[in-house]
Amino acid sequence: IDAVLLSHEDHVDNLDVLERTLLNGRHVITTMDGAKNLAPRPGVQVLAPWQSTTIKLNGKEFKITATPTQHLPGGESTGFVLESSSFGVNAEDGLPNVVYVSGDTVRIPELSTQLPKKFHTVVAIMNLGKAIAALPTGPVQITMDGLQAAQLTRDIGAEIMVPLHYESWQHFTQDEDGVREELEADAEVKSKVM
Known part of the structure; x- marks a missing residue:
């Protein structure tokens, strides 16, 4: 493990006790709360939405940009865009070819509008x-379902879509079959899903 892109560190489905020990001596890109809670680790860097940093791994330079998310009310979470000169530039739009990692979020308009303008x-x-958190104010959806993911895939023009992080926890209300059913119901997205 050379680097860790940590959307948030306060949930055990993202970072448990054993995994915390793996962060020592590595690049870790995360939120302000995440960095504070992981201190003192000199390799931890904080990125706010749309801020970028560059790290060098195995002789290659990677630019990492944080993306906004909407997860738990009042909590910090982030997504990421990975960019490298080795990924090239798209011939049609001149934008850098990237890998987008959503982190835990529902689909938000800012992602749909800003990602395709920049990348x-x-x-x-x-x-x-479709993780649901039971809050005192009522249940809140905190990760995308298949329909939201299909819409975001179309909005950002992703060539390939990789669904993950949808099983093994009780707060997930949509399993692999449910996710794939909704993704594959979208004719444009169906062929893009891995």
Whole structure:
């Protein structure tokens, strides 16, 4: 493990006790709360939405840009865009070819409008499962379902979509079959799903 893109560190489905020990001596890109809670680790960097940093791994330079998310009210979470000169530039739009990693989020308009203006998404890796958090104010959806993921895939023009993070936890209300059913119901997206 050379680097860790950590959408948020306060849930064990993202970072458990054993995994925390793996962060020592590695590049970790995360939120402000995440960095504070992981201190003191010198390799931890904070990125706010649309901020970028560059790291060098195995002789290659990678630019990492944080993306906005909407997860738990009042909590910090982030997504990521990975960019490298080795990924090239899209011939049609002149935008850098990138990998987008959603982190835990529902679909938000800012992603749909800003990602395609700034980047050409070759691969979109999306956390799904339609996780529902039971809050005092009522249930809140905190990760995308298949329909939201299909819409975001279309909106950002992703060439390939990789669904993940939708099983093994009780708060997921949509399993792999449910996710795939909704993704594959969209004719444009169906052929893009891995």
